Amino acid sequence: MNLPFQAQRFLLFFAILFTAIQLTQCKKVASAENDEFRNLVDSLNTEAFSNIIDKQWETSFLVAKKSDSIATIHNYKKGIAKSLRIQAYYWNHKVKLDSAFRVLQQAERLEIATKNYVGLRAVYNTKALLYKRNELYDEALEVYQKALSIQDSSITNKQRSTTHANLGNVYVKKGVYDVAVYHLQQSLLLNKDDTTSRQTIKTYTNLGNVYSLSSDYNLAEFYYKKALKHYKNKENETEIAKLYNNLGALFYEKNEDALSLEYFKKSIQLKEKTQDSSALVEGYLNIAELYSDRNHSVAFEYLDKAENHLQTTEKASYLAKIHLSKAAMYQTKGQIAKAKNELKKAILLSKNQEKLTFERYLVKKQAEIAFQERNFKNAYNYRIAYEKLNDSVFNEEKLWEIAALQKSAQAKMKKIEVASLEKDRALAEEIALRKQKENEQLYAYLIVFGLTLCLVSVIAFYFYKLKKTTSQLAKQQELLLQERIQNLVNNQELEIINATLTARSKEKEAISKELHNNIGSLLTSVKFHFQAFDENVLKAHNGTKKLYDKTMQIINTITMEIRSISHRFDQDPIPEFNLKNAIANFSEKVQNERLKVHTAIHGLENFQNSQISIFIFRILQELVNNTLKHAVATNLTIYITKNTDHINIMVEDDGKGFDMQQHFNGIGLKNLRKQVQIIEGNYHIDSNKKRGTTVTIDIPI
Known part of the structure; x- marks a missing residue:
């Protein structure tokens, strides 16, 4: 049975439409399933990160591995990379840096492949943080610089500000204070639109710390007080207490004991309110040190307060410091028996501590007390022991330097090994990916071939219409091109006119700028300094006050005249x-x-x-x-x-x-x-x- 041509066309169109609807429906179902699994992966990663904050390391690792498996099955690369970053924290906690950097290398490769620059920055920051926590500061700086070098619109100024702040903190650790200040200032500039954010206020505090370390106490005080003002607005008592303590230490270094004591006491009051035991003990010890030379009874009172708070926390190092401070004050008062008793307690508490500097100070005190008792033999023996400990401290410092160099060298070797393993792994994955792409391309070719056969008749039927439409479009494009050329000519003429007008107006602006910016500024400075005359000087003679008022009137008249002339005219070249x-x-x-x-x-x-x-x-x-x-x-x-x-x-x-x-x-x-x-x-x-x-x-x- 031969169907009419119109009926054949209708059936063909219906078959193509039905096929397209089925393909669209399949894509929608697949997309919905992918969205569901992506939400699940994101939720698991959030849960794993919360477990890290709560220090539930094993639970965090298991949840992250589960997230990794689901994301891998559904080829959700962003979810895979995030779960790998969480696993890196776990391996760092287990002191397995090679495993931590291996998973971070995988995450980095995934983020580069998907061009997810926000995720890549997060990978670099995680890697740098692990280097910093393991005191590998040069490696941390290198990775932070890589994070900073990412140029993409998806990276916000706030994120760049955070990276600059992290760089500044690492340079502080290295003792390079000028570079630290530069990066912290850059952090403030990038975050200038949000002057009350947590990052900005923290940067103010860090700048105060850097300037304090470099003995620029005025700038340190400026930034501490700037941060303090914002924390007071936010009513953050914990941070306010810390800043009071910092200011107390700052004024102590400046030998301004009264201000130092005032800020230490303010810090103590807030710490007592927040029940922060360890911070309270440090505050009591600071005040006791301030009073040790001026009022022994008050110093003993604060040392006793510190000791009472330590009875529950059982921190032997703090107790040893307290007894040593008491021994020093008893020694100053000439109460040698009590000084020896406190010194014995300090020695007993410091036995399990591996701090040669503290042991050296104890031996020095023993030598001084023995000398006061005129027990010269013991004083001599303690002095010999003190000199030996001095040599030991020097040797220990050298050993620490050698250990740090060895640690850095080992980290570099592990880094090379991980890079080599990752290169082999990447090659294997690239081969597998190529095969997968070849299969996908073959399947796509078959689908395209089938659709082409279905659509070829429709394309042939409408070909002559397309040809006619193309001819019409070509004519329209020619007309549009002519119109565009005419518009360009008109715009160029307008630009020439504007340039001529601008040149004329600049001549009038020159005199106004010079009058207002230069002469006006000098007159304002004269007026400002002239107003600083002491009132007593002006009252000393009757004529002086009248002369002063007359001069002020003349200055005001000149200023108004300059301003009036400046308004009538409107950049002056200077050498x-x-x-x-x-x-x-x-x-x-x-x-x-x-x-x-x-x-x-x-x-x-x-x-x-x-x-x-x-x-x-x-x-x-x-x-x-x-x-x-x-x-x-x-x-x-x-x-x-x-x-x-x-x-x-x-x-x-x-x-x-x-x-x-x-x-x-x-x-x-x-x-x-x-x-x-x-x-x-x-x-x-x-x-x-x-x-x-x-x-x-x-x-x-």
Whole structure:
């Protein structure tokens, strides 16, 4: 039976439609099943990580292995990589670094294959953390730098900020404080939009620690207090207590005992409230040390408090320190019998400790007490023992250095072995993957061939229509091309006109910028210093007050006149100068007894672009001028950091702030916007009446 041609076409179309629907339905079912298994894998990985936090290592490992198996069956590579990272923590806990780095190498390969750069960064951070915990700092720095070098839009500024903070902490461990400060400052800059985040506040504390270690106590105090302010807003009493303790130690190093004692006591009060026994004992010992030279009874009182808290925790090392402190004070008071009794207790408690420095100090005290008793023979013997322990400490330090070098060499050898094994494993997996791809391609070819046979008749039927449509499209494209060319010509003419207008307006702007930025700034500085005259001096003579008022009136009149002229005109070329020296000189001129100016400049030593230097200096003049006139600030901080492709400027004061909407069209802010726009930069102003003003500017180079 011969069917009509139209009926044949209808049946063919129906068969193709039915096949397509069936294929779509199969894909939907498979996709739903995959989503279900992926959710299961993610849930298992979350559970395994929670077990690590709770230190349930065996349970965590079993859950991670289960997640790994399910993810492998369903080819969920992201889930496999995450479970491997969790297994690495387990192997590190078992002190099997080769196994830990082997699974991390597998995870790294999976993340690279799937181009999951967020996961790859997590792998690098995990690997670096394990190196850091095992005191392999050079290896940790290398891996953190790899994490930092990942250039992809999926990596957020917050994640880069965390990596910079981690790098800074490793450099602190190595004692390279200047590089540590650079990375911690970079962390703050990348996280500048969220100044109250946990990462930012922690970075403030770390900067305080670095500056304290490098004996820059003023900057250390600045960052400690900055972190303290944020923790007080968050009512985090544990961190507030730690910062009080840090400030107490800082003022102790500065020999400011009164402030040191005040902060130690504040720390103690919070620790007593949070029932932190070990932290309380450290606080009591700190206060006892402060009172040891001035008031023995108070010192003994705090040592007894520390001892009472240790009766339940049973920490022999702390008890030994307490008895040794008591022995030293009894010795100072001349109560030798009591000093010997406390010293015996300290010796008994320190027997199981392998700390030669502590044992050496005990022997030294024994020698001093024996000498006070005029028992010169024992004093001589103890002195000989003390000298031997000195040699032992030196030898022990050398042995530790050798052990560290051996440990580093072993880690490098294991790293090479793991890399070799991974290379062989990768080769085997690549062969298996090629075979799998060949089978998948063959299956795909068969499906395509079948569909092609079904669709060839329809394609032939509509071929002539496609040809006609192609001809019409070609004509339309030709018309569109002509229209686009005409638009380009019009745009080019507009650009020429705009360039001409811009050149004319720049002539008018030149005088305004010079008047407002330079002469206006100097007049403001004169007015500011002139107002600093002591009231008593002004009252000493009747004529002095009148002269003072008249001079102030003249200065105000000149300032208003300059501002008026500046509004009628609107970047001035100045000679080339060293930007870093210019900023330093400018800061010295501005600073006075009411305003402290802090500067932190990084990376400008070899910067030679004079035009950008001019812009930066003029912008700083404008910002500092606004602070002097309006902020009523006591501290002004200038940060300038040169990066690869831009220079970052941040000016921060603790003044009264201002309302952005009311002052948006002021001439100062107007000039700032224009200067930044000229060099295609961007800026951000954050002002609050409670915490002052922060201006951040990025200038491309």
